[in-house]
Amino acid sequence: MKEKLFDRVKKYMNANGMIEPGDCVTAGVSGGADSVCMLHLLTRLQKEIPFRLAVVHVNHGMRAEAGEDAVFVERLCEQWGVPFYLREVDMAGYAAAHKLSQEEAGRLLRYRAFQEVLGEIKAGDRGRIAVAHNADDRAETMLFHMFRGSGLKGLSSIRPVRESVIRPLLSVSREQIEAYLGEEGLDWREDGTNGEDVYARNKIRHHILPYAQREICGGAVSHMGELADMLAETENYLARETNRLYDIYVREDVERKYGSGKGMGADEETGNLYGEIKIELGGFCAEDVVMRKRILLRALERMTPYRKDITARHIAGLMDLTEKEGSKELSLPYGIRAVKEYDMLYLRRRAETGGASELQAVGEIDSAVSPENLQEIHVAESALVPGLAAAFDAPGTGCFTFILWEMSFLPAASFFYRKEQNIPENRYTKWFDYDKITTSLFLRTRKQGDYLTIDDALHTQSVKQYMINEKIPKAKRDGMYLLADGAHILWVPGHRVSRRYRVEKNTRRILEVRLGGGSHGGTDRSTVNGGRSR
Numbered sequence: 099m100k101e102k103l104f105d106r107v108k109k110y111m112n113a114n115g116m117i118e119p120g121d122c123v124t125a126g127v128s129g130g131a132d133s134v135c136m137l138h139l140l141t142r143l144q145k146e147i148p149f150r151l152a153v154v155h156v157n158h159g160m161r162a163e164a165g166e167d168a169v170f171v172e173r174l175c176e177q178w179g180v181p182f183y184l185r186e187v188d189m190a191g192y193a194a195a196h197k198l199s200q201e202e203a204g205r206l207l208r209y210r211a212f213q214e215v216l217g218e219i220k221a222g223d224r225g226r227i228a229v230a231h232n233a234d235d236r237a238e239t240m241l242f243h244m245f246r247g248s249g250l251k252g253l254s255s256i257r258p259v260r261e262s263v264i265r266p267l268l269s270v271s272r273e274q275i276e277a278y279l280g281e282e283g284l285d286w287r288e289d290g291t292n293g294e295d296v297y298a299r300n301k302i303r304h305h306i307l308p309y310a311q312r313e314i315c316g317g318a319v320s321h322m323g324e325l326a327d328m329l330a331e332t333e334n335y336l337a338r339e340t341n342r343l344y345d346i347y348v349r350e351d352v353e354r355k356y357g358s359g360k361g362m363g364a365d366e367e368t369g370n371l372y373g374e375i376k377i378e379l380g381g382f383c384a385e386d387v388v389m390r391k392r393i394l395l396r397a398l399e400r401m402t403p404y405r406k407d408i409t410a411r412h413i414a415g416l417m418d419l420t421e422k423e424g425s426k427e428l429s430l431p432y433g434i435r436a437v438k439e440y441d442m443l444y445l446r447r448r449a450e451t452g453g454a455s456e457l458q459a460v461g462e463i464d465s466a467v468s469p470e471n472l473q474e475i476h477v478a479e480s481a482l483v484p485g486l487a488a489a490f491d492a493p494g495t496g497c498f499t500f501i502l503w504e505m506s507f508l509p510a511a512s513f514f515y516r517k518e519q520n521i522p523e524n525r526y527t528k529w530f531d532y533d534k535i536t537t538s539l540f541l542r543t544r545k546q547g548d549y550l551t552i553d554d555a556l557h558t559q560s561v562k563q564y565m566i567n568e569k570i571p572k573a574k575r576d577g578m579y580l581l582a583d584g585a586h587i588l589w590v591p592g593h594r595v596s597r598r599y600r601v602e603k604n605t606r607r608i609l610e611v612r613l614g615g616g617s618h619g620g621t622d623r624s625t626v627n628g629g630r631s632r
Contacts, residue, residue, distance in 0.1 A: 129287035551598035
């Protein structure tokens with residue numbers, strides 16, 4: 099039996115590429131039957147594959163006999179010539195501080211300890227973390243996830259390899275493990291809590307799975323393992339497709355403000371990010387519903403510290419949001435706001451500490467400046483000296499440069515107006531008839547009553563209606579600098595100018611306004627004065 103199990107484990111490890119010559123492996127050993135069996139098999143495997151092996155034992159500080167467990171594992175390591183590392187953690191304190199269950203806190207702290215030790219000893223070699231999950235654990239996890247309404251990824255259950263974590267015993271049952279230890283004459287430590295029904299997993303272990311094995315199908319555990327492998331293959335394919343489509347439709351402006359539970363176990367993807375994620379809905383809504391849900395889930399995972407807090411209800415809410423007309427909002431876990439504006443969906447998460455730097459990280463508006471912090475900028479007439487540039491910085495938008503030109507100064511004046519053509523079109527450089535301006539010029543945000551002249555017949559339209567028609571995001575509108583002559587708006591930068599101020603044949607003075615840098619990214623250059631660039 100013992101040789102059969104060793105050969106089975108070795109074949110399983112080879113099939114999944116778990117250990118290669120020259121690897122450095124840290125094994126998590128609690129002293130229980132599973133971890134003792136795994137450690138013994140790894141020491142045997144070292145005789146066939148040259149790799150370095152070390153043991154990490156984590157004392158969670160929860161049981162009186164925990165110190166005895168540590169001594170037991172240390173003696174095993176001395177007997178088998180394996181380096182031993184002890185890590186002591188405050189599982190209860192960590193769980194309370196981070197509002198986690200003690201089971202989850204213990205798991206996160208164990209993986210942190212495994213990774214820390216591996217980082218200390220691997221010295222450039224490929225690092226592996228070996229943990230002792232077995233086939234029963236895999237079946238229990240599958241049922242646990244199924245009862246909680248998990249998706250395909252959860253039903254795939256525990257993977258043989260996930261990043262640096264390997265699970266050599268995943269193909270053998272707990273019964274086979276204990277039989278192996280008996281034949282080898284090896285002792286192990288029993289955790290008294292394993293016999294209690296405190297945790298949901300223990301109830302599945304003690305009652306549901308044994309009943310299924312006994313009354314429904316004797317090979318239930320093995321069959322569930324095979325199903326998990328098939329589901330994992332399907333999930334891997336869908337994950338690749340999700341990544342491909344995510345790159346097409348999603349843009350991120352995010353950063354990690356401080357650490358989280360993520361990253362402490364290789365089963366977790368990067369999350370707990372703050373900022374803004376934008377999803378372009380035009381092509382997105384044409385994709386299959388399965389892929390749309392997966393893209394939304396991926397986006398939420400990027401912003402939340404724990405995937406378990408994202409439920410099917412949240413995804414259904416987002417799906418509903420993307421399919422509705424007009425602008426809608428939705429509140430999600432961890433302070434995430436989902437905002438649908440025209441053909442864009444925004445997921446925004448503000449950092450939990452305030453301040454101007456946090457506002458910039460969130461990206462509430464493209465200018466990255468809170469609207470209430472924007473001030474009116476007076477473009478005084480005295481600053482506009484013919485032929486000289488006057489520059490004004492607009493926070494979060496860029497630098498506006500004004501140059502007043504006398505037509506008599508310009509040998510190429512016909513460049514601006516000819517009967518058969520209009521002045522050049524340039525998104526970030528505009529020209530206006532300066533003498534049509536009736537009041538002082540201001541760079542400011544919009545106000546009630548602002549309007550534009552939209553055609554040669556001098557029909558007007560409110561700036562509010564113009565922004566709606568142009569599908570300018572609602573969150574952006576109040577933070578946009580406009581060039582205003584009283585309530586009459588000369589220019590909505592990056593968009594249109596008012597026809598009232600167009601340059602005509604009898605224009606005497608031209609006001610050139612150029613926007614450079616900032617969130618608009620204006621880099622266009624005008625080419626007036628005989629083609630000389632400025």
